[in-house]
Amino acid sequence: SYVLTQPPSVSVAPGKTARITCGGDNIGSKSVHWYQQKPGQAPVLVIYYERDRPSGIPERFSGSTSGNTATLTISRVEAGDEADYYCQVWDSSSDPVVFGGGTKLTVL
Amino acid sequence: QVQLHESGPGLVKPSQTLSLTCAVSGGSISSGSYYWSWIRQPAGKGLEWIGRIYTSGSTNYNPSLKSRVTISVDKSKNQFSLNLTSVTAADTAIYYCAREVVVVVAATSWFDPWGQGTLVTVSS
Numbered sequence: 001s002y003v004l005t006q007p008p009s010v011s012v013a014p015g016k017t018a019r020i021t022c023g024g025d026n027i028g029s030k031s032v033h034w035y036q037q038k039p040g041q042a043p044v045l046v047i048y049y050e051r052d053r054p055s056g057i058p059e060r061f062s063g064s065t066s067g068n069t070a071t072l073t074i075s076r077v078e079a080g081d082e083a084d085y086y087c088q089v090w091d092s093s094s095d096p097v098v099f100g101g102g103t104k105l106t107v108l
Numbered sequence: 109q110v111q112l113h114e115s116g117p118g119l120v121k122p123s124q125t126l127s128l129t130c131a132v133s134g135g136s137i138s139s140g141s142y143y144w145s146w147i148r149q150p151a152g153k154g155l156e157w158i159g160r161i162y163t164s165g166s167t168n169y170n171p172s173l174k175s176r177v178t179i180s181v182d183k184s185k186n187q188f189s190l191n192l193t194s195v196t197a198a199d200t201a202i203y204y205c206a207r208e209v210v211v212v213v214a215a216t217s218w219f220d221p222w223g224q225g226t227l228v229t230v231s232s
Contacts, residue, residue, distance in 0.1 A: 001171075031216035035155075042204055043155065045220040054220060086155055090216045096168050097145075097157035097217065 002091035004100035011106045018074040020103045022087035025068060030089040032070040034063060037102075038083045046085075047072060074105070082107045110135040112205050112223035120199075120230050126192040130205030130223060137186045138163045143208040145219060146179060146190045148201040156201075160208055161188055195230045202227050 005023040012018040022032060032050050035043035045054050047063040050070065060075045074081055087100040116128035130144070137144065146158040159169035161179045169177050173192070181188040192199060203226055206219040 031211075031214060033216075033218040035219075042222040042225050043219070044222070045218060048209075048218045048220070049214075049216070088155075088218065090210075092215050096160075097170075099155040099157065102154045 002089070002093070002098050004087055004089065004098055006085075006087060006100040006103045008101070009104045009106065011108055012074075012077050013108045014077055014079060016077055018077050018081070018105055020072045020074075020085050020105065022070040022072070022100050023068055024070075024089065027068055027070050027089065028065050030091070032063065032065060033088045034061075034072045035086045035088065036081075036083045037086065043086065077105075077107055079107050081105060110207060110221060112207065112221060114203060114205050114223045114226040116203075116226060116228070118227055118229060120195055120228060121232050122196055122230055123194055126190070126195050126199060126228055126230070128190045128203055128205075128226065128228070129187055130189070131185075131187045132207075133186070137181065137188065138183050141210065143210050143217070144179075144181065144188045145206050145208040147204045147206060147219070147222075148199075149204070149225075150198075150201040158190065158192075158203075160210075197230050200228065200230045 034047040037043040145160040210217040
């Protein structure tokens with residue numbers, strides 16, 4: 001089955017830029033979506049179709065893909081961005097829906 | 109805007125069937141090109157997609173759970189349901205329902221919005 005690999009944790013100082021990666025075989029051929037999950041809350045979609053933002057998501061959140069890696073970039077990080085972040089794709093060859101293992105973003 | 113709300117027993121005995129319902133409000137479950145999905149998350153772990161249903165009744169399931177899962181829809185009540193049979197402690201998790209936007213021509217889908225989740229514990 002298709003596997004998405006994320007680093008377990010990323011740390012960043014307030015005001016700096018956080019980059020959370022999501023690796024997968026030929027991921028550039030797939031559309032990658034990203035979710036933010038704060039403690040005790042349900043996940044919230046922050047990026048879909050690799051780089052589009054739902055209404056209400058700040059422009060500080062952006063997505064990109066290069067080679068076998070998709071990246072969620074959070075600019076001018078705020079304390080309120082501290083959360084777990086998950087990438088997700090649809091892989092029609094195996095499990096229709098695959099999530100990455102999640103990355104805990106810590107704001108120092 | 110559409111909101112989803114899960115309900116069902118918080119405690120299920122091993123070998124029994126876990127049954128949950130997701131009520132959809134703020135819009136019709138039959139409108140738009142949406143699927144309706146169940147996703148679960150064991151404590152301290154990541155997300156696992158369980159399966160989806162379209163209002164036509166068409167379903168897809170995670171191959172690892174397919175033999176034990178049934179998802180159904182009740183359009184008259186604007187809700188859909190999850191049944192998971194022969195549960196074990198490994199099925200203890202927070203269960204989320206979510207609206208899934210499926211774009212077949214692009215072979216992609218994403219989940220928005222999600223319900224708040226309901227904790228189901230499997231224990232005797």
